[in-house]
Amino acid sequence: MQRYFVNGPSENERFYIEGEDYHHIVRVMRMKQGDQIICVSPKGESALCEIAEITGEQAVADIVQWNVESSELPVHITIASGLPKGDKLELIIQKGTELGAFGFVPFVAARSVVKWDEKKSSKKVDRWQKISKEAAEQSHRSTIPKVAPPIPFSELVKVAEGYDYKLIAYEEDAKQGETSVLFEVFNKMRQNESLIIIFGPEGGLTEKEVAILQDNGFLSCGLGPRILRTETAPLYLLSAASYHFELMR
Template sequence: MQRYFADYNSQENRFRITGDDCHHIARVMRMKEKEEILCVSEERKTALCSLTKISDDEVLADVIQWMEESAEMPVDVTIVSGLPKGDKLEWIIQKGTELGAARFIPFTAARSVVKWDEKKAEKKVSRWEKIAKEAAEQSHRAVIPQVLPPISFQTLLRMGSQYDVKLIAYEDQARQGEKSVLAHALKGLKTGSTLLVVFGPEGGLTENEVKELEGNGFRACGLGPRILRTETAPLYLLSAVSYHLELLG
């Protein structure tokens, strides 16, 4: 069943869908009135709805019943990625959303080959947000993850103070066989905890970057014995968090 994030009117007990989602319902899916969809409100509540009006400008859907469901990670996980080349960040956002991330923040790392173009910033971030939204709908989430424009390394250092646990995925730790930091951090997480994890770009983080991060309360950790690509490492981390907190229970 199709799922959409939409505006909910409590007085009329109905959702209003506009923009690309309206076009998707009317022109792509060619839905008809009385067909059913799932709608998610700004309060993260999901409802089974019946379509009551379909036009080029808006779609109205009346609530049939509210659903009791929870597909959200029990902890708030922020993925911070050194700005990678090509469409790798899009892949991280799409798959990371499916795996439960709450937030994606790119940053300009010392070894980032890509240079951020401020002239294209709004269009680029808008595309990232769309990818996150579509992935959240596909994976039946009740929240669309935040996607921020790239930040500086100094901003990242200051941002760490807002989180309960701060980790650095560092390949040198993996080469040295380190395997306790991540496990220990996951054991310490509780429902509602906030976790921030920093990943380097293709060339990895520099020693100076790691030292500065560690000086600001971050802990370097390995992600198993293999060296992972910049677009694979965040997915490994999110899978580990999910397994520890959602499957082991």
């Protein structure tokens, strides 16, 4: 069943759907009065709805039943990625959203090959946010992960101040066989607590970058014995979190 993130509901228990979602309902899915959809409010509450009316500008959906189950990870994990080449960040956002990420923070690392163009920044971030929204709808999420505009590495420490746990996925630790830090952090985390984890771009983080983060409360960890690509490592982390917090509970 199609899922849409919408504003509302109104006082009369109706959702009014406009814009791209309206176009998708009418032009792509060719729905009509009586068809059912899932509407998700800005508060993350989802409801089974029935289309009551379609006009030239909006679709009106009446609430049939509110849903009580949630498909969200019980902890909030934000992925901070050093800007990679090509469309790798789009892959991280799309698949990371499907796997339950709470948010994404791209940053410009010392070894980032791509140069961030501030003039094109708003269009790029809008595209990333759209990818996040579509992936959230496809995977039946209750929230849309926020994708932040890219920031300089120097701002990461400030961004991370509000998190309960702070980690660095560091390949040198993996090479040395480090296996305990991530496990220990997952064991300590409780429902609704937050974690931000830093991933380097192609070529990884520099020793200086890792040292700066460690001096500001970050713990470095390995992600198993294999060295993972910059677009693979965040997905490994989120899969491990799902196993730990959802399948083992």
